[in-house]
Amino acid sequence: MKSQARSLRQRLFEPTGLDRQAPVPKIATYALLLVWSLVVLVPLYWVLVTSFKLPGHVDNGPFYIPFVDFTPSLQAWDFMLLQNNTLGPYLNSVVVALASTIIAVVVGALAAYALVRTRVSVKIVTVAVFLVLLVALIAAIAIFGIPWEIALSVAAALFLIALFTIARRTRLALGNRDIEFWIISNRIMPPIVAVLPIYVMFQQLRLLDTQLALIATYTAINLPIVVWLTRDFFAAIPVDLEESAEIDGASKFRVFFTIALPLVRSGLVATFLLVLILAWNEYLLALFLSNANAQTMPVLVSAQNTTRGPQWWNMSVLIVIMIAPVIAIAAVLQKHIARGLLVGAVKG
Amino acid sequence: MTAAAGTALEVAPRASLGEWLDRHSGRIMVLPAVVILLCFAIFPLIISAYLALSRFALAPGGFTLKFIGLTNFRKLLVGSQQYHFLGTFGMLGPLQWGLMALLAVALLFLLARYLLSGEATVIGTIGRLISASVVMGLAIVGAATIAAGGVPGTLVTTLLYVAVGVIVQFLLGLGLALLCGQPIRGRNIFRVLFFIPLIVTPVGIAYTFRMLADMQKGPFAPVVRAFGISEWSWATEAWSARLMVLVGDTWQWTPFMFIVLLAAIENQPRDQVEAARLDGANGLQIFRDITWPAIAPIAATVVLIRLIEAFKIIDLPNVLTGGGPGLATESMTLHSFIAWRTQDLGGSAAVGYMLLFVSTVVCVSFFNFVVRPARRFQA
Numbered sequence: 001m002k003s004q005a006r007s008l009r010q011r012l013f014e015p016t017g018l019d020r021q022a023p024v025p026k027i028a029t030y031a032l033l034l035v036w037s038l039v040v041l042v043p044l045y046w047v048l049v050t051s052f053k054l055p056g057h058v059d060n061g062p063f064y065i066p067f068v069d070f071t072p073s074l075q076a077w078d079f080m081l082l083q084n085n086t087l088g089p090y091l092n093s094v095v096v097a098l099a100s101t102i103i104a105v106v107v108g109a110l111a112a113y114a115l116v117r118t119r120v121s122v123k124i125v126t127v128a129v130f131l132v133l134l135v136a137l138i139a140a141i142a143i144f145g146i147p148w149e150i151a152l153s154v155a156a157a158l159f160l161i162a163l164f165t166i167a168r169r170t171r172l173a174l175g176n177r178d179i180e181f182w183i184i185s186n187r188i189m190p191p192i193v194a195v196l197p198i199y200v201m202f203q204q205l206r207l208l209d210t211q212l213a214l215i216a217t218y219t220a221i222n223l224p225i226v227v228w229l230t231r232d233f234f235a236a237i238p239v240d241l242e243e244s245a246e247i248d249g250a251s252k253f254r255v256f257f258t259i260a261l262p263l264v265r266s267g268l269v270a271t272f273l274l275v276l277i278l279a280w281n282e283y284l285l286a287l288f289l290s291n292a293n294a295q296t297m298p299v300l301v302s303a304q305n306t307t308r309g310p311q312w313w314n315m316s317v318l319i320v321i322m323i324a325p326v327i328a329i330a331a332v333l334q335k336h337i338a339r340g341l342l343v344g345a346v347k348g
Numbered sequence: 349m350t351a352a353a354g355t356a357l358e359v360a361p362r363a364s365l366g367e368w369l370d371r372h373s374g375r376i377m378v379l380p381a382v383v384i385l386l387c388f389a390i391f392p393l394i395i396s397a398y399l400a401l402s403r404f405a406l407a408p409g410g411f412t413l414k415f416i417g418l419t420n421f422r423k424l425l426v427g428s429q430q431y432h433f434l435g436t437f438g439m440l441g442p443l444q445w446g447l448m449a450l451l452a453v454a455l456l457f458l459l460a461r462y463l464l465s466g467e468a469t470v471i472g473t474i475g476r477l478i479s480a481s482v483v484m485g486l487a488i489v490g491a492a493t494i495a496a497g498g499v500p501g502t503l504v505t506t507l508l509y510v511a512v513g514v515i516v517q518f519l520l521g522l523g524l525a526l527l528c529g530q531p532i533r534g535r536n537i538f539r540v541l542f543f544i545p546l547i548v549t550p551v552g553i554a555y556t557f558r559m560l561a562d563m564q565k566g567p568f569a570p571v572v573r574a575f576g577i578s579e580w581s582w583a584t585e586a587w588s589a590r591l592m593v594l595v596g597d598t599w600q601w602t603p604f605m606f607i608v609l610l611a612a613i614e615n616q617p618r619d620q621v622e623a624a625r626l627d628g629a630n631g632l633q634i635f636r637d638i639t640w641p642a643i644a645p646i647a648a649t650v651v652l653i654r655l656i657e658a659f660k661i662i663d664l665p666n667v668l669t670g671g672g673p674g675l676a677t678e679s680m681t682l683h684s685f686i687a688w689r690t691q692d693l694g695g696s697a698a699v700g701y702m703l704l705f706v707s708t709v710v711c712v713s714f715f716n717f718v719v720r721p722a723r724r725f726q727a
Contacts, residue, residue, distance in 0.1 A: 021530060021531065021532070026532070029527050029530055029532060030532070032523075032527055033524070033527055033528065033532075033538055036524055036542065037538070037541055037542075039599070040541055040542060040544060040545055040599075041541075042560070042567070043545075043553075043556050043557070043560055043599065044544065044548075046556065046559060046560060046567055047552075047556050047559075050559065058565060059565065060565075061565040061566075061569075062565055062566060062567050062569050062570070064567065107380045107381050107384065108381060110377045110378075110380065110381070111377060111378045111380070111381035111382075113377060114373070114374040114375075114377035114378045115378065117374075118373065118374030118377075119374060120374045120375055120378050134390075134391065134394060135394060138394055138395060138398060139398075142395075142398060142413065143415075179378065179382075183381060183382075183385060185708075185712075186385050186389045187656055188656050188659075188704070188707055188708050188711050188712075189389060189393065189704060190659060190660045190680075190681055190700060190703050190704060190707065191660065192660075192662070192681045192684045192685060192688075192696075192700045192703070193392070193393060193396050193684075193697070193700035193701060193703070193704050194388070194389060194392035194393060194396065195392075196392075196395075196396065196399065196688065196693065196696070196697065197391070197392035197393075197395035197396055197399075198388060198392050200395075201391075201392070216384075216387075216388065217388055219384060219388075220384050220385060220387070220388030220389060221388070221389075223381055223384060223385060224385075227381065251366070251369070251370050251373065252370060252373035252374070252377070253369075253373065253377075256377070277546065277547050280547075280549070281547075281548070281549035281550060281551075283549065283550060283551045283663050284662060284663070284681075284685075297549070298549045298550075298551045298552070301549065301551050301552055301555070302551050302555075302667065305555075305667075310555065310558070312555075312559055315552075315555055318552075319548065319549070319552040319555075319556065322548075322549055322552065323544070323547060323548055323552075326547040327540075327544060327547065330540065330543055330544075330547060331540050334536070334539060334540050334543065337543075337607065
């Protein structure tokens with residue numbers, strides 16, 4: 001093809017083909033990627049080796065390589081897995097993360113689907129009446145000391161009456177876009193604002209320090225993300241299939257479960273994994289809402305910071321057993337994650 | 349159900365349950381999500397508002413809650429807690445005054461352009477006025493507390509984490525994604541590897557970085573000793589402590605930017621890239637004219653998602669430094685948490701509400717003035 005021989009500069013810096021890279025940029029690329037790999041791996045490596053250290057190894061450290069500059073010990077593993085009650089918090093974490101993620105994805109996808117495919121509207125009057133009643137309800141309980149059961153039933157009755165009288169006469173309504181924006185904007189709320197009332201609420205319901213309390217709260221905080229991501233997956237699939245199924249007499253619910261959900265599989269997997277990670281790692285809410293019975297892993301990790309100083313070796317064991325299963329899941333699903341998140345971010 | 353389609357024309361006065369369900373299916377599908385959010389977001393938010401307006405005190409046999417109006421907020425903004433929340437103000441030098449004036453002129457210019465564009469609406473104007481005044485206010489507080497003689501409070505520290513953290517993470521994530529988006533071997537390995545920090549619990553990351561940053565027993569201790577600074581500790585100086593928090597935060601969140609941006613880059617129009625390369629365009633030109641326009645909307649959206657989460661930072665400063673030295677690394681969530689621990693529930697809720705206000709204004713402004721135009725630009 002080329003009439004003259006390529007100069008040295010060309011040979012080093014210019015690619016020979018479309019899917020090829022010239023040597024110098026190629027080496028630079030790999031070098032930079034390896035540098036970042038080190039940045040990622042060094043902290044992880046340090047946690048891993050620390051989990052095989054004895055307290056003396058850490059205190060007289062630093063020691064880097066097992067068998068070379070120190071003799072690894074299984075003492076921390078033995079202590080955390082066999083003597084300490086780690087299984088309880090681990091199971092709590094698994095149950096809470098899985099249950100809250102499944103509920104959030106199902107409920108969120110259902111809502112997102114309805115917001116994309118049907119017309120949903122709420123009268124502004126209804127919203128206003130609801131908010132006024134809610135404030136009145138809280139004032140009645142907090143200031144005037146009316147028992148909450150009575151106040152709640154009175155408020156509910158008033159709301160229903162308003163729903164069938166005033167609300168029917170007005171037209172001004174919030175549409176799909178407004179409802180969607182409201183649901184998603186809930187994610188902006190910092191958990192610290194809501195955690196105290198949630199604490200009191202569960203205390204009143206006698207559900208404090210149960211898995212149920214954590215599942216409900218995690219579902220709520222992750223719901224906006226699910227709606228945000230899944231709405232775009234549904235918007236991206238063609239509507240024809242669903243329409244023909246509806247003409248054949250299938251209900252909206254059946255169409256959703258049998259046709260729409262399978263079509264957005266990739267996106268659902270990505271959403272599921274992202275929400276699972278968020279729930280699995282959550283610390284602040286778990287700290288408030290759980291104590292001995294429902295303690296989750298992040299709380300157990302920080303509990304290793306004892307009065308005798310941080311028990312680094314024990315902590316490292318916990319971090320390792322927390323990361324391992326998620327890495328396995330992520331490695332298996334990584335194709336879905338990339339594709340799924342992309343669709344979500346395109347139209348967000 | 350099958351009969352319903354046939355008799356759709358003659359609407360029965362009393363529909364069967366199945367028909368009723370189908371007619372209201374949209375509402376029924378949204379209802380569970382709305383109920384959950386009302387119970388665990390709106391309801392607590394209203395109670396928090398009440399808490400923020402009252403003083404909590406332990407009393408014999410329980411506690412008392414006394415309504416005190418806006419006192420908690422006044423304390424934070426102009427009263428005894430001002431040093432904690434806003435910070436201690438220093439003297440602005442001529443340079444800072446100049447920058448502030450420049451920002452004010454820029455904001456006024458943008459407002460004027462909007463008002464004269466002929467598309468101005470009442471809501472749009474109010475929204476822009478709120479955004480502009482909040483940005484101006486935050487800039488003045490930031491400049492005055494970072495200036496000589498000033499000490500930043502939790503508000504400025506949080507904004508610092510958000511601004512610096514998100515920018516650095518975005519640039520690193522974009523750079524890595526561009527590198528990984530090239531035709532190289534082992535791309536999937538890098539993809540999985542770079543993803544890992546995202547799945548480590550923030551508390552774990554905080555303790556890990558405390559181990560790594562240990563000047564005497566950490567893995568970098570020999571390096572530190574070689575430079576002869578092992579007596580120095582990053583935890584005793586405000587800026588090095590803040591930097592440490594940012595390093596941990598960046599380590600965790602760069603992967604998020606990376607993974608989404610890489611997917612976007614892989615999705616860019618390949619034929620255009622190849623045609624441009626055949627025409628002799630260099631890498632920079634291809635990035636500027638093809639890649640960036642293709643990924644800009646996605647970039648704007650991931651930055652928004654990250655922005656929303658960044659305001660909530662607590663685990664890292666809490667574990668790494670406990671908010672110290674002094675209150676140099678204390679974020680607003682941590683401020684609220686510490687106030688709660690000292691049983692100042694009203695103050696805690698007030699800080700929480702200030703955080704809610706600032707992050708809502710910043711995130712909604714970012715959505716309206718960056719994400720939306722970026723999407724329109726592509727369409």
